[in-house]
Amino acid sequence: MVLQNFIGGEFVDALGDGRLDVVSPTTGEKVAVSPISGPADVDAAMDAAANAFTTWKRTTPSERQRMLLQLADALEANETxxxxxxxxxxxxxxxxxxDEEVGAGADNIxxxxxAARTLEGKAATEYLAGHTSYVRREPVGVVAQVTPWNYPLMMAIWKIGPALAAGNTIVLKPSDTTPESTLALARVAQDILPAGVLNIVLGDASTGELMTEHRVPSMVSITGSVRAGKAVAASAAKNVRRTHLELGGKAPAVVFADADLPATAQALVEFGTFNAGQDCTAPTRVLVQDSVHDEFVDLLAEAARATTTGDPDDAKNYYGPLNNARHFATVKEKLESLPAHAKVVTGGKPAGQxxxxxxxxxxxGVRQDDPIVQEETFGPVLTVQPFSTxxxxxxxxxxxDYALASSVWTADHGTAMRVSRDLDFGCVWVNTHVLLTSEMPHGGFKNSGYGKDLSLYSVEEYTRVKHVMHALGED
Incomplete structure (x- = not known):
């Protein structure tokens, strides 16, 4: 099966000759063939989005709301x-x-x-005598979006939801290893959204570069690695394009001695291995007070040994495979190259045949400057370090260098308040981790990027602010 692009409301064959295999990470076998979209394909998608924008931007918030509500219902109806x-x-x-992508995605939509009906500006008034000023919030235009492979459907929804609500049109490229659910989303939207409002182009990094360097988009949004984010920011800068970057994390979980240690250990293993640890917010660095360090390491190990992976059709298995062969090899190499002072307490190797x-x-036994502490592993791996104060x-x-997410585990309210204030991360959870809600913003600082997903803040990301002033004339 050769997959097709979705451009101008229709599924169409890519014009370029490039192809790549889509492989099942469960079996390692090929399940589809995806095109590598070239310049002509990207031009067609951008032109379709630009043409659609001329009318889509004129739709009222209530009209966009109606279509988005229809899309949410259609997602649930097409769950299978x-x-x-x-x-x-x-x-x-x-x-x-x-549960986590179709159901939660419908809630997001x-x-x-x-949110499409809640945007507002400053009051219209006479800040300058004889002149009335007001603020217009307008869509930025065509938006180029790139999504990752860890939560393909959810990440696509996080991108298109606020952009469409604000009145923009979209050209989106899913990851080359996970394109099919995004195409399924386009099929669901085909009879709901006007042609050209949502366009999907398939391909690899070269396709993404064509999109971010293209003359049409007014904004580029990517969820991906720091390397990819820096490349996008540099490329967009050539044309002075706005960027929205969500670039991963290395989340600490700070565990104080007064926390409920057994419950905390169980929760951190569950949160840290969920989706095989392929989550930018996963608690990958456990920092535990030294007086309970050894006890807590034992509790973590016990919880990890009770957590199983394997055939995703077997309900006993908590999580499935890493996404692709290249990433699998990277995680394996990180564990094989640990420094001598680090100790694998449990796990540390591939599972299954x-x-x-x-x-x-x-x-x-890891140290602060170890690569496994400083660099994103993106696998079911938790490191443990002690602290005293x-x-x-x-x-x-x-x-x-990352600053996306973090958590504090303690029974003391004052400790929770002080530490959550001082942690330099876009999100701080207290006695929980990973959980997100549509109403609250998600996004980080430092090398984790800038801009917010979810919440009204994300809708504002996809708008521009215009000042309009009227001269009132003679009384």
Whole structure:
């Protein structure tokens, strides 16, 4: 099966000759062939989006709301097709896709449908005598968007929801390893959105570069690696394009001695291995007070040993495979190249005979400058470091280049308030981790990028502010 682009409301064959295989991470076998879209394909998608923008930007918020609500209902009605399309490319358990991406995605879309009608500006008044000023919030125009492979459907929804609510049109490229659920989303939207409002082009990094360097987009939004984000920012800068970057994380979980240690250990292993640890917000660095360090390492190891991976159709398995062979090899190499002072307490190697499965892994004895502490592993791997004081905990937590997410685990309200204030991350959870809601913003600082997904803040990301002043004339 050769996949097609979705341009101008129709599924069309790519014009270029490039092809790449889409492989099931569960079996390692080919499940589809994807085109590598070239300049002509990107031109066609951008032209379709630009043409559609001339009318889409004139739609009222209530009209956009109505279509987004229809899209949310259609997502739920087509749950099976969306789940199967994604499962082929990710190997994620089907129920997880249904709950965390289709169900949650429909909720996200419904939120953005409501948000379309809430944007407002400053009051219209006479800031200058004889002149009335007001502010218009307008869509930025055509938006080029690039999504990752860890949550393909959810990331597409996080991109298109606020952009459409604000009145923009879209050209989106999904990851080359997980294109099918995004195409399934386009099929669901085909009879709801006007032609050209949403366009999907398939391809690899070269296709993404064509999109970000293209003359048409007014904004580029990407969720991906720091390397990819820097490349996008540099490319967009050539044409002075706005950028929105969500570039990963290395989240600390700061565990104080007064926390409920067994419950905390269980929760951190569950959050840290969910989706095989392929989550930018996953608690990958466990910082635990030294008086309970050894006890907590044992509790983490116990929870990890009880967590299983393997066939996603077997309900006993908590998570599925890593997404692709290249990433699987990278995670494996990180564990094989640990410094001598680091100790793999449990796990640390591939699981099973086929596919890209990896054991839940706990690594103790690491130091702050170790690569496994400083660099994103993006696998079911948690490292453990001790701290003695609150200030040391904060220093260790903040001592990485990422700043997306973090958590504090304590029974003391004052400790939670102080540490959450001092942690330099876009999100701080207290006695929980990973959980997100449509109403609250998601996005980081430092090398984790800038801009917000979810919430009204994300809709504002896709708008521009215009000042209009009227001379009142003679009284």
């Amino acid at each position: 097709a969306l789940v199967e399309a994604q499962h082929r490319n990710t190997g994620q358990p089907r129920q997880m896709i249904a 419904r939120f953005f449908a409501g 086929a596919g890209f499965f990896f054991e839940p892994t706990i690594v103790a 609150e200030s040391e905990a904060v220093e260790l937590a903040n001592g990485v």
